[in-house]
Each structure stands twice: as structure tokens, then as C-alpha cells.
Amino acid sequence: MGKLLRADLFRARRFKVFYLLLAVNAMVGLFSVFNQLTWRSIEPSVSAYEVLLDGFGGGIAFLGILNAVLVSIFIGHEYACGAMRNKVMTGGGRSKIYLSKLAVSSAMCAAVYLAFHVVNLVLGSALLGWGGHAFSEIALALLAGLCMSLAYCAVFTGIAMLSKNTVISLLIGILGTLIVLFAVMYLMSALEGTYIIADTAEEGADAGIWIPCPWPAWVQSFVRGLLRLLPTGQSVLLTMGGISAAGMGGYIGLSCIWIVLSAVGGSLLYRKIDMK
């Protein structure tokens, strides 16, 4: 597998899309720092921690879309050129080929994720400070975000390796992320319940009636679990902030499930598919 990793890293170092997305996410980080800086005049408590929360996707699953583009093109291009076929024909071993792709894609996705946070760690720390947030809290949040990004990568690697086509895996990756994002938003608002304002209320009185989510408790628990399990759900929840250390630890564990699922299940499925 060392040889396959060397070959994939050779390509990754020359992969222009990787450097482009690295720059994009770094620019987004820069923008986010200066955006929070402008808010400081209105809300003095704003710090680099709020920028860090933005780096988890900004509530629009931005990291998911970046990862989908990166992984789909990296793997899809190799199929299009016939190089994937070449590796199988010369005894690379299907599982090893899959795992090598997963490892190198993960490294690239991690780098893209960190591009944002490195900008924040350098510039945000200097300009905004951390507002009293502990180092352990920051480190745990960064780690949870990293694992979320790797979970995205694991899913998209499976899609790209099994679809064998750049366009198909791009479409599934990007559209899938957006569809899941909308579903997450819908479920989160449904769980929060509905707030109704009565028309006949007297002026100045509290006219609102809060109606809690009507779903059974077990359904609500299931949905909350699902939101934490999905990388897009984690992206939205992490961006909102206010998650305890135990919660962060739980997210890390759930992200690892996707990574293991892709590594084991994805590689097993990859062994079965026919290639052109």
C-alpha cells in the first residue's frame, strides 16, 4: 500500500484543484475574521471563537461542498484517465487502492479545513482574541470539526470510488449535501416547535403561544441522534456553538463511524464492482 500512497501523494501534490480550494477556504477564513471585526463595534464580546464556529461550514455546509468537489474530481479524474484501471491490472489490490484513496483524500480535506483555521489562529487571535474561551475548548472544537470534515471525505470517497464518474459523484456530493442541509434545517426547526402570535392579543401583552414539537419523544430522540450523526447535521450544530465537551466527544465518535464504514464497507463493495 506504500507504493499506492506514494503514487496518490505524487498526484495530490500536483493537483491544482486542491490548492485552489485551500486558497478559497483560507480566503473565507480571512473574510470571516474581518467580518467579525466589523461586528465588534456593535457586539464587543465577539472573538476569534465566533470565527472558529464559522469555519465548520457557516451553516450552509460549505465544508461539505468543498470536500465533495475535491474528492470527486481527484478520484473521478483518475477513472477518466484510466489510471485507476491500471492500478487494478498491475496487482494493486482493490482494497489497498480504496484505502490509499481514502487516506490521501482525507489528508487533502484536512488541509483544506485547516486552511481556514490557520488564518483564524494567526490573524483572529491577534485582532480579536479568544474572549476567555479555554484552550481545551478551542482544541476540542477544532478536533470535532476536523473529524466532521474527515467524515464528509469518507462518504464522498465511497461515492466517487463506486460511481467511477466525476460528474455523477460531483452531482451526488453537492446536491446530496444541499438536500441533507435542507432536511437538517427542517428537522431542527420542527424539533424547536412553533411559536404562534395571536391576532386578538392586547397591545404590549405577550401574544405568543409556543407549541412544542408534536412528535413522540422517541422520534424526537431519534431525530436528534440522526442530526448529530450526519456530517451536515454536525456542521450546522457546531456552527451554532454552545456544545459541551462531552457533546464534542460524541460528535468525534460519530464521525469515526463514517470513516470506519467507508474504510471497511466501501472497500468491500469496491472489490465487487466491474470496471471499464
Place this chain on the structure above:
Amino acid sequence: MEYVLTTQNLTKIYRHAAAVDRVSMHVRRGDIYGFVGRNGAGKTTVMRLICGLAGKSGGSYTLFGKRDDARGIDAARRRVGAIIEAPSVFPEYTARENLQVQCAALGAEEGNITALLEYVGLAETGRKKARNFSLGMRQRLGIAAALVGSPDLLILDEPTNGLDPQGIVEVRELLLRLNREKGITVLISSHILGELSKLATAYGFIEKGALVKEISARELEDACRKSVHITVSETEKLPYIFERSLGLTEFKILSAAEADIYGDVKIGQLALALHAGGIELLRVQEKDEDLEGYFINLVGGER
């Protein structure tokens, strides 16, 4: 006799139709094995099965003594270089970079890249990206990539497809050199029979997924020689008449009533000589078959 590749009733079924139907072929070490068949006959599918690109529906194959379901099959595949359908070339890389990626994937020495590029005639490409190569250059780059791991077997699926006559000659000369100088066994598929006839030392003919015949180049040459097939009343005295009366030395007595005479034969003289020898000439059939004619007769069909 050592075989680098054998298949035993190898079968591949797609949606109830057999794309490969119990193919049992034998590729000897050192041969250039020409795999001949019409478009859609199953040549590429057989090669994809052997190369591990597709899963078989039945049968098996043995590569360098390793069965396809054995643990050592990946190690056996490392002794193979292959081009299936199209050469695998990264268009954004130069020829050298393409070979560097391949070296990395196979754990091969990058020091051999220059020699390889010279061998396939791509040493002067410099920083030119592969996307700007001609088809012939891409094909030669694909062959160079297939040679990176110093393979013992080259599997080439219609490598001269789309090439101009010069390109075809270049690829042919390259393959002959590889076979002669390095002893590499070549399995090459094509539907351009004339081109294969200049290369192959053995043939396998495939039609509708089934292997119709395996034959050596020598046997094929004999089968395609110009000849006259005669049916006579008896063949006991034929050798004497052929040699003494007609001066013919190349002939074959097939049965008590049939014989083949090779080379140019004057039918009138033949008839007179046989009559003088008391043999009745019942039927004469001239045969002048080229490889294409042989193939078409074998698989059925019209020219």
C-alpha cells in the same frame, strides 16, 4: 511447455447473455498471441476478466501458475503490463511525469524512465503535456507505462486502433523488439487481421463469446496456402504420378479419395496425368485463402 496464461471455461454473463462463453485459451511463454474476433465478439471482455477489471460468472484462469481465486494473484498481476481499450495517460502531465506516477504505484526505479522513453521513441517530448500528443504518441506512452514494472506478459487490446500507417508500423516494430529482445510474451487483440499476421506466433479466434479455434502461426500458414483440392477414384498411385509425371513434391494425401496439392498446378496437365495413370478425376477445388478468408470461413459470414 510453459503457459503464462490459461483460461478454463471462463464465462461472463451480462443480463442473461454470455459475453464470454466457456473460453479455454492457452498463451505460451514467449508467444505473440493474436486474439482475433469481430467487434463485440468478446475479446475485450476476456482481457478485462484476466486483468481483474471484471468479475467472472464462471470458470477460471491461471496467470503465471496462480489461479484467479488464489492469494498470490495480485503478485502474479504485477508481472503483467496491460492496455485495455485506451492507454491510461494523465493529459496534464508530461511523458516523464506519467511514468513517474506509474513508477511510484509499482515501486519501480525512476532511473529507468529515460531508457524507457528512448525505447518507445518519446525521449524528445520534454515538457510537452500528454494532452498535446498524437494518438500514436499516446499509444507508445501507454506501452511505456505498461513496461515500467518490467512485465513478463503484455496484454494489449487493439493497440493500433486509430493509428495512421506509420503509427501502426512503429507499434508493431516495438512489440516485435520487446518479444525478441526482452522475451516478453504478448497477448494482443485486433480485428485488423493483416496487421496481426505480421506479428503473431499463435492465434485464438473468438466469435460470439466462444473461442472457436486456437492455432499456431505455422498451422495457419499451412491452412492459408494456395492449394488445389482433388477428389479422385483412388489415391494409392497418386504420389508416383505427382512426382514422376508432374514433378510435384508438395502435396498431402488426405484419404482414400482426396488429396491437396500445394503451389501452382496446371489443371489440364493434372487431368491428363491422372487419366494416363488410370485414375478418374472426380472433382477439383482451388483454394487460395488469406487470413481474412480463413477467419470468415471459420466464424461464418460474408466478405
